[in-house]
Amino acid sequence: MKIKKGDTVVVTQGDDASKAPRHVTQVLDGGKKVVIQGVNQVYKHVRKGHPKSPAGGRLLLEMPIPSSRVMYHCNSCSQATRLGYRYTGDGTKERYCKKCSASCGTVSPSRESYSSK
Ligand SMILES: [Zn+2]
CATH class of the missing domain: 2.30.30.30 (SH3 type barrels.)
Structure with a gap:
């Protein structure tokens, strides 16, 4: 969910x-x-x-x-939609709107933020 x-x-x-x-x-x-x-x-x-x-x-x-x-x-296209998960270039996992593919917030941070610890 x-x-x-x-x-x-x-x-x-x-x-x-x-x-x-x-x-x-x-x-x-x-x-x-x-x-x-x-x-x-x-x-x-x-x-x-x-x-x-x-x-x-x-x-x-x-x-x-x-x-x-x-x-x-979705706040960017103002429609009821389904969400997907995807990774951006730096390894950040985020949710996105399947209708307008706008980002709906980060799920986990980028790879760099793990390795720098
Ligand atoms: Zn949308």
């Missing part, structure tokens, strides 16, 4: 499916599940004394959804 915390994604299936890009706030289960801002929200009723709600009442929480229901949203 190539989705990381902080990525922008589009939810493609389920009740929260929409074309609006949203932010991933958490990646769980080794990438099998993701928590996305404003998606799959539930009210959890809590008693008095809960750390997030000392007075008790309802907490609005976001629950994880399977990561198969989301697609990466």
Whole structure:
């Protein structure tokens, strides 16, 4: 799974499916599940004394959804896309958009940065 915390994604299936890009706030289960801002929200009723709600009442929480229901949203071409991995000239591993082939962030640093240590 190539989705990381902080990525922008589009939810493609389920009740929260929409074309609006949203932010991933958490990646769980080794990438099998993701928590996305404003998606799959539930009210959890809590008693008095809960750390997030000392007075008790309802907490609005976001629950994880399977990561198969989301697609990466590329910031350079503004489309839902698939990601690939590739190596640049100096051995830096990066993710890239399969539609516009823009870089979507480094996965591991270049060979030089290993050998210089
Ligand atoms: Zn793109």
